[in-house]
Amino acid sequence: MRFTWLRSRAVARAAVAALAVGLAVLAGLAVVSTQNTARAAERIASNERISQQWNEVYLAISIEYENLVDFVRADSLIGRQPLIASIGSAEANLRWLNAHGTPADVQRAQELQNTYGGYSYTLRRLVDADDRGDRAQVLRDAEQAGLSASALRKQAAVSVARKRLEIGAVLQDTQRTTDRLRVAVEVFSAVDLGLVLLCAVVLLMYQRRTERQSAENRYRASHDGLTGVANRDLMVERTDAMIAAADRCDGTVGLLLLDLNRFKEVNDTLGHHYGDLLLKVVAERLTGAARSDDVVARLGGDEFAVLLPDVGSTADLMSIGERFLTALNGIADLDGISVDVSASIGASLYPRVSSSATELLQHADIAMYAAKRGHLGVTMYNPEADDHSFERLSVLGELRRAIETGELELHYQPKVRTHTRELCGVEALVRWRHPTRGLLGPDKFIPVAEQSDLMLPLTEAVLAAALAQHRAWLNDGLRLPVAVNVGAACLLDPGFPDRVALLLREYAVTAGQLTVEITESAMVTDAARAAATLSALRELGVRLSIDDFGTGYSSMGYLQTMPLDELKIDRQFTAKLRSGPSGRAIVGAIVELAHALSLDVVVEGVEDEETLTTVAGLHCEIAQGYHVCRPLPADALAEWATKYRVFA
The missing domain is CATH 3.30.70.270 (Reverse transcriptase/Diguanylate cyclase domain)
Structure with missing residues (x-):
């Protein structure tokens, strides 16, 4: 656009600043004009007062001279009295000029005062001569006084004329200054008017831009930023x-x-x-x-x-x-x-x-x-x-948002070594802290996740939370290797190992501290892809465990082809240990098979001391179950671990 520069903040700020300066200059010019007028008025008034004094001096001298003429002509005492009364009448005006006049007026007043003193002396001498009857002396003094009066009146008239000229000069100077101020005011008024118009244009453009931005913001708030369709x-x-x-x-x-x-x-x-x-x-x-x-x-x-x-x-x-x-x-x-x-x-x-x-x-x-x-x-x-039940429908509709908003939380169940009873790790078990239905167990939402595309983001969220908690425990001095269950969707995703590696780096966790637990059914889906994913995880150093062994549909061949570290015996076999020799024989056979393949054995569902002693006798390495500890939130698990003592 042609006037896009008007949208610049610098232009707006400069226009406002210039307008402020222009208004300030106008205000200053108004003050200067007022002060100049006041000074001119004061100077004119002062000159008028001085001029008035000179006028009065001139008038006093003129009256004295006229009285002198009358005095010489008069033949009675009454006719001579005005002269006697008027002698020295200009003294008061001359003293005022000496006290309040300009330096030039003071100098002229002093000069005139000297002459006026001689003039007054002559008049008094004339009166004295008249009193003695010395008519000749009276005439001589009258002639001399007339000459002095003429000179004095001329000096006074000159001073009056000078003051008039000074008043005219002040008026002319004031007029010139006023003209210059008027021109300056007109110029700055024009500039300020232009700045006002500029500011108005800028403000109008800002208003329009604000309205456009508001409309854009409303649009962005209601539309998807990537595709532009509604959100x-x-x-x-x-x-x-x-x-x-x-x-x-x-x-x-x-x-x-x-x-x-x-x-x-x-x-x-x-x-x-x-x-x-x-x-x-x-x-x-x-x-x-x-x-x-x-x-x-x-x-x-x-x-x-x-x-x-x-x-x-x-x-x-x-x-x-x-x-x-x-x-x-x-x-x-x-x-x-x-x-x-x-x-x-x-x-x-x-x-x-x-x-x-x-x-x-x-x-x-x-x-x-x-x-x-x-x-x-x-x-x-x-x-x-x-x-679907109402609850199942709600789970399906809400689970994705629950993953994104962090409503999932982990509980941890400890695992101990069967012979030493030493705490050797925990299994992370996911729960859903639903905003209205409270804490939901995995049976309420894991099947839904497995039937949809949510299993992969759910597993990654659990992995991230478990590794973050492992790092927090490490920072507190508590080393607890953590196991996480992984579904079939993860094993069939070729990018899953890379995301696991990224999470391990993000939380600075050694790969050997993480155990990935998989089910037999997960491997049945696509054995070749599952084996490739497991091999990639094994190369990272992650431990691999087959969970719920014996409950799926796999053959013994999977144990030979999959790169496993551990085998977990399901709780349904553990529960049969006390039912008779067959239960003990089945568990013993699974243990021997695992050991033959160099796999550690973890027994789930250990609910009492007798069962723990039995699995230890069968050379199972690790046990977990309610007899050891129920699943606990992270904080409670840490407190339990610090108080845990090996029990007989």
Whole structure:
């Protein structure tokens, strides 16, 4: 733009500062003008007073001279009295001039006073001569006094004229100064007016920019910063508005909840830059397929939603969902790399399927996970086919946010060596501190996580918390190796070992202090990929343990092919140790098998001293169970560990 420089803060500050200076100068000029006028008035008044005194001197001398003329002509005492009374009448004025006049006036007054003194002396001598009857002397003195009077009046007249000239000069000087001040005031007034206009323009531009920024801020607060589509807050707001409108006119509101397939692979393989590019492509395709009244929103991660007013029926909603899926699926070019885009969509309809905004989102979420698990593309929420309890539905809808907001917490169960009873480590067990339902055990949410794509972020959150706690204990002087359970999703993710290595570096934990526990069922899913992941973890130095051995479907071959360090005997076998010889024989056989493969043995479910003594006799290295200690929060576990003593 041509005037973008006006938006500069420096320009605004300079304009305001210049305006302030200009106003200050105008105020100063006003003060100077007032002071100049006051000084001029004072000088003129002073000169007027001095001029008045000179006038009075001139008048006194003139009166004395006229009285002198009358005195010479008069032939009676009364005719001569005015002269006698007027002699020396100018003395008071001359003294005033000596006291209050300018230096020049003082000098002239003194000169005139000397002459005036002689003049007054002559007049008095004339009066004395007249009293003696010496007419000749009177005439001689009268002639001399007339000459003196003429000279005195001339001096007084000159002084009066000079004062008039001085007053005129003061007036001219004042006028010149006033003219200069007026020009300065006009110039600065014009400058200040220009600055006022400049400030007004700058303020107007600032106001417009503020309004634009406010509009941008409102837009950013309601739209996703990456894709530009609506965010969760705006979608919730529009959902409430559409439902209110539907209630007024007996209409419907549809919701499509969409989750990308294999998005994590794009992020892990190509990097987050390409993941962001893919999200932008998805947003563009969804927006292109949407109607003008539809709301396309990104709820977070790779989860999108499309809010649809006036859908009609569930069949119409399914048809619209298929249309969006068709528009979305296909190859996307991401900076020269071709990526196949596909998604799973869950659909729900208000009020025919869902009775509120909350249910609309929750049911679409359920349907979306059903579509994802069954590779169905688009699935409508079906209440009759939904075998989830309310609690299970809530877990499915809330678990992702629980992971992101840190509602998960870990409890730790100690493990001890069976022969020395020495504390040798802990197993981290995840709990969910739900904001309304309290502390939930893993059985309430782990199955849900395993059936969705949440198992991997859940495991990584548990790993991070466990390693952070291990580092905190180390800093407090307590060395407790920690074991963490890992599901099949982690073993099938080739990037999982790298993230484990990153967490070990982040918390400065030696790899040997971490044990990863896996189940047999996790290896059955894809034995080759699981073995590759386990080998990568083993190369890091992480200890590997097979959990719940004997409860899955594996063959003994897995123990030979997998790089394991430890085998855990499930509690169901431990419970049979006291039931008879068969239980003891089974545990003994598992122990011998593990030792033959150079694996340590951990026995779970040790509930009493007799069981602990028995497993020690079977040469099991490590035991854990309620007899040793129940799972405890981190702080309680640390306190327990400091007080723990080896027991007989």
